[in-house]
Structure formats: structure tokens, C-alpha cells
Amino acid sequence: MRIKLHHPAREVELQGPKPVLSILSKLGLSREAHLVICNDALVTEDTVISDEDCIEIRPVISGG
Amino acid sequence: MKCRRCEKPAAIKMPRHNSAFCDLCFRDYLHKQVMKAISDQRMFEDGQPILVAVSGGKDSLVLWDILIKRGYPTVGLHLNLGIGEYSRISQAHVEKFARSRDLELIVQSYQDDYGLGVVDIAKETARPPCSACGTMKRHHFNRIAMEKGFAVVATGHNLDDEAARLLGNLLNWQIPYLKKQMPVLSDEGGKWARKVKPLYRLPEREIAAYAVLNQIDYIIEECPMSKGAKTFLYKEMLNRLEENSPGSKLQFYLGFLKERPSAFPQQIEAETQRCASCGQPCGGDLCGYCRLIQRVGAS
Numbered sequence: 372m373r374i375k376l377h378h379p380a381r382e383v384e385l386q387g388p389k390p391v392l393s394i395l396s397k398l399g400l401s402r403e404a405h406l407v408i409c410n411d412a413l414v415t416e417d418t419v420i421s422d423e424d425c426i427e428i429r430p431v432i433s434g435g
Numbered sequence: 436m437k438c439r440r441c442e443k444p445a446a447i448k449m450p451r452h453n454s455a456f457c458d459l460c461f462r463d464y465l466h467k468q469v470m471k472a473i474s475d476q477r478m479f480e481d482g483q484p485i486l487v488a489v490s491g492g493k494d495s496l497v498l499w500d501i502l503i504k505r506g507y508p509t510v511g512l513h514l515n516l517g518i519g520e521y522s523r524i525s526q527a528h529v530e531k532f533a534r535s536r537d538l539e540l541i542v543q544s545y546q547d548d549y550g551l552g553v554v555d556i557a558k559e560t561a562r563p564p565c566s567a568c569g570t571m572k573r574h575h576f577n578r579i580a581m582e583k584g585f586a587v588v589a590t591g592h593n594l595d596d597e598a599a600r601l602l603g604n605l606l607n608w609q610i611p612y613l614k615k616q617m618p619v620l621s622d623e624g625g626k627w628a629r630k631v632k633p634l635y636r637l638p639e640r641e642i643a644a645y646a647v648l649n650q651i652d653y654i655i656e657e658c659p660m661s662k663g664a665k666t667f668l669y670k671e672m673l674n675r676l677e678e679n680s681p682g683s684k685l686q687f688y689l690g691f692l693k694e695r696p697s698a699f700p701q702q703i704e705a706e707t708q709r710c711a712s713c714g715q716p717c718g719g720d721l722c723g724y725c726r727l728i729q730r731v732g733a734s
């Protein structure tokens with residue numbers, strides 16, 4: 372699967388299928404600090420992302 | 436995963452409520468949290484127009500969206516800080532949001548006012564950029580609210596912002612700041628606009644989720660000047676606690692709000708001092724903003 376990341380903007384590849392929660396932990400990203408978007412929709416952490424999917428992992432923390 | 440209320444597929448899981456919601460139930464939940472904040476803290480009086488400070492980030496645009504949907508009369512205020520591409524994109528997001536909903540928007544640009552952006556102003560005065568930026572924002576919110584006759588200014592500060600600030604204030608034992616850290620800052624006898632933070636009960640993750648679910652386009656990039664700011668570290672720490680025990684952030688901040696009046700009482704000051712130059716409330720002869728601008732002018 373293709374994964375779009377921010378801060379800095381970049382893309383990484385991971386082998387699917389994988390549930391969202393394990394993708395986050397594999398990339399070392401906090402689930403409290405990120406949202407996962409697949410085809411313009413938010414997906415919950417139990418959603419399984421297949422190898423053909425493209426997802427965006429969006430950080431939600433701002434400097435404030 | 437299914438919505439706890441209506442059994443439709445869930446869009447977001449919320450461990451702190453041991454719950455998950457679909458798109459519509461989540462929107463309903465989020466609006467209720469904001470309405471609870473507004474009524475618990477008596478933020479607005481009916482019919483009073485609200486000046487909403489909008490940066491182009493998720494928090495302030497979501498705040499504006501909710502206030503409109505709940506029928507509040509609002510006007511947006513955007514300060515263009517003059518931080519290159521970042522400020523240009525931020526303003527574009529705010530303008531797009533206002534235009535597509537036919538909303539009134541005031542835009543003020545530092546570059547036009549001073550010929551300098553906030554970065555240059557901070558440099559001239561050897562202040563850390565985020566601190567100079569905060570001083571300038573406060574001044575302009577006050578000034579524009581007064582000039583245009585707004586009794587209240589709403590900002591998009593969220594639970595993570597407030598909890599991180601509280602942690603920082605406690606770590607450094609900033610007692611004067613602890614005394615004043617509230618979701619409503621009073622208007623000092625009606626002279627200055629009241630500052631309110633209607634999103635103080637909501638973590639950023641839920642606010643960002645609302646933005647995605649309601650097609651609100653916001654600037655995802657961080658302000659280039661905030662790199663390395665302590666806020667990020669505090670937020671990261673608090674999120675580790677939150678993952679371990681869901682609900683800790685809210686408990687931390689709400690507990691503080693409950694204890695603050697007795698733990699950090701505010702002295703009643705006989706009279707607030709006024710800046711000799713601009714008349715805004717301040718600690719000495721000249722306010723922080725006027726000192727900043729004086730130094731920029733001198734160099």
C-alpha cells in the first residue's frame with residue numbers, strides 16, 4: 372500500500388493487508404496524534420487496508 | 436466497528452468515551468460539547484455578534500463552522516502574519532471558507548501595516564518569534580474588536596492547547612499565568628472584548644476529524660517558526676498519558692479549572708493599568724506591543 376505522510380510531506384510503502392492500528396505502530400505514530408484517511412473517508416483503527424489501497428496519515432497536532 | 440448510537444459503520448473511535456461514532460452522530464456529539472462549553476462558561480449573550488479569530492488552521496475554521504451552524508452571528512478576523520508561503524496559504528484557506536459560505540471576513544496584513552512580517556519584527560527586537568507573534572495577535576484582536584464594536588472574540592484553542600499550556604505553566608511554576616488561564620477572559624469592565632475558547636473541551640484529534648468529515652479545507656503544514664517549540668513536546672507527553680489512560684487530558688484541564696479559584700486566586704486589582712500609547716491593559720507604562728513596535732521603528 373502507498374502511505375502519504377506529512378511533516379515533512381513524503382510517501383512510504385508497506386506490505387498489505389494490515390489493520391490501521393498496526394500500520395500506525397509499525398511507523399511509530401501515536402494514534403492520539405493522527406487520523407487515517409482512505410479514499411477521502413476517515414477509517415477507524417480496526418479497518419484493514421489492502422495492498423492496493425492508498426492512505427493518508429494526517430497529524431493533528433499543531434503548535435498553537 | 437459500529438456507531439454506538441445508530442449501528443452504522445463508525446467513522447471515528449473515541450477511547451476516552453469508550454465509544455465510536457458515525458459521521459452524523461459524531462457531528463451531533465461535537466456540537467453538543469461546544470454548546471456545553473459555551474453555556475457552562477457563559478461565553479456569549481444572545482444575539483451578540485462574535486468576532487472569530489481565524490488562522491486557516493483546523494481549530495479556528497471548525498469553530499467558525501460550528502458557530503454558524505448553531506446560528507450565532509459572526510464575523511471572521513484573519514491576521515496575515517507575513518510568514519512567506521505559509522501565510523499566503525493560510526489566508527487562502529480562510530478566504531475560500533468565507534467565500535463559499537458567504538461570510539463576512541476582515542483581513543489585516545502585517546506586511547501592509549509595518550512593511551515587515553512577524554519574523555522580521557521578532558528579529559529586530561530579539562524576541563522569540565512565537566512570543567512576539569502572540570503579543571501582536573492579542574493587540575490586534577483587542578484593537579479590531581474595539582474599533583468594530585465586538586464585545587467578544589472567540590479563538591480556536593482546543594483541549595490539547597490548554598492542557599499543554601497548563602503543563603508548561605506548572606513545570607515552570609508560572610503562578611501569574613496559572614491565575615489567568617481560563618476559557619473565558621473577562622472584558623475588564625466592558626472596555627475590552629471578552630476572549631472565549633469554545634473548543635476547550637475538545638482534543639485536536641476530534642477537531643481534525645470534524646474538519647475531514649465536513650470537508651473543511653485547512654492548512655495542514657505547521658508554522659515554520661514554531662519548529663522546536665516546547666508545546667509539541669508537552670502535547671506529545673500528554674498524548675502518551677492519554678493513550679495509556681484515555682480521558683487524562685480532559686481530567687487534567689477540567690480538574691485545574693475546578694481547583695484554580697482556590698489554588699491560584701486572582702487578586703482584585705484596584706485598577707488595571709493602561710498603556711500610555713495605545714490604551715490597552717498592560718503591566719507597566721507601555722504595553723508589550725507598543726514596546727515591540729517602538730523598537731522596530733527605532734531600528
Ligand SMILES: [Zn+2]
Pocket residue numbers: 438439440441442443456457458459460461
Ligand atoms: Zn451513528
Ligand SMILES: [Zn+2]
Pocket residue numbers: 710711712713714715721722723724725726
Ligand atoms: Zn500599547
